[in-house]
Amino acid sequence: MNNSLIIALDFPDKRTVVDFLKPFEEEKLFVKVGMELFYAEGPGIVQYLKEQGHEVFLDLKLHDIPNTVQSAMKSLARLGADMVNVHAAGGREMMEAALEGLEIGTAAGSSRPLCIAVTQLTSTSKAQMKSDQLISVPLQESVLHYAKRAQQSGLDGVVCSAQEVSLIRSGLGAGFLTVTPGIRPSGNQEGDQKRVATPRFAKEAGGSAIVVGRPVTRSAAPLESYYTIKNEWEGVLQ
Numbered sequence: 120m121n122n123s124l125i126i127a128l129d130f131p132d133k134r135t136v137v138d139f140l141k142p143f144e145e146e147k148l149f150v151k152v153g154m155e156l157f158y159a160e161g162p163g164i165v166q167y168l169k170e171q172g173h174e175v176f177l178d179l180k181l182h183d184i185p186n187t188v189q190s191a192m193k194s195l196a197r198l199g200a201d202m203v204n205v206h207a208a209g210g211r212e213m214m215e216a217a218l219e220g221l222e223i224g225t226a227a228g229s230s231r232p233l234c235i236a237v238t239q240l241t242s243t244s245k246a247q248m249k250s251d252q253l254i255s256v257p258l259q260e261s262v263l264h265y266a267k268r269a270q271q272s273g274l275d276g277v278v279c280s281a282q283e284v285s286l287i288r289s290g291l292g293a294g295f296l297t298v299t300p301g302i303r304p305s306g307n308q309e310g311d312q313k314r315v316a317t318p319r320f321a322k323e324a325g326g327s328a329i330v331v332g333r334p335v336t337r338s339a340a341p342l343e344s345y346y347t348i349k350n351e352w353e354g355v356l357q
């Protein structure tokens with residue numbers, strides 16, 4: 120998991136995924152299946168990607184009452200994903216229930232998927248957090264608070280922006296995973312992302328993994344863009 124570059128497969132269907140992955144046939148990737156693809160294709164897409172030898176982060180961001188999340192995680196545990204997630208805003212009881220569901224659902228002899236919690240979405244700015252959620256503490260304080268609750272609930276780490284990684288690492292230790300979307304190599308459009316960082320910034324902050332979508336998936340040369348970002352993330356600057 121550590122040092123991974125996770126490609127967000129934000130595509131409408133399996134056929135588009137297969138086409139996109141063709142140039143990557145030599146690579147064993149870490150990919151992310153989000154709501155768009157999972158809702159279109161169902162569990163079969165996770166199975167397919169695992170059969171191709173890729174690691175899979177199933178990014179469904181569960182957020183519901185504890186009983187529902189526990190049952191849902193029981194089902195997700197059977198799909199073979201390497202990592203799943205919830206929203207920390209669902210609370211400690213919900214996060215504990217998520218973990219219990221995963222443990223119950225994981226087959227004997229297999230290891231349970233990693234479970235991480237979304238703190239504040241990287242598309243949320245401080246002003247939006249205040250107006251939409253009525254949270255008036257600094258954004259970093261809210262992220263750290265959610266990260267602490269996730270750790271107290273037994274989760275393996277959090278989703279946050281690279282801008283909060285050093286704070287979380289110094290507060291909660293290097294063993295607690297920080298998975299960071301909102302990655303934009305310099306010159307790339309931010310789009311709807313508000314708390315962005317370059318791969319190099321994320322690396323220097325000590326993040327566990329970066330999640331990259333559009334800078335690769337919408338690139339005119341996805342394989343080239345992937346390697347450029349990977350090299351920057353791994354510290355091999357060109």
Ligand SMILES: O=c1ccn([C@@H]2O[C@H](COP(=O)(O)O)[C@@H](O)[C@H]2O)c(=O)[nH]1
Pocket residue numbers: 127129153237239240241242278279300301302312330331332333334
């Ligand atoms: O806080 C979050 C949580 C999840 N995401 C997901 O990561 C990717 C980012 O895609 P880009 O195209 O690189 O912006 C996307 O699948 C999001 O659903 C996030 O961005 N922020």
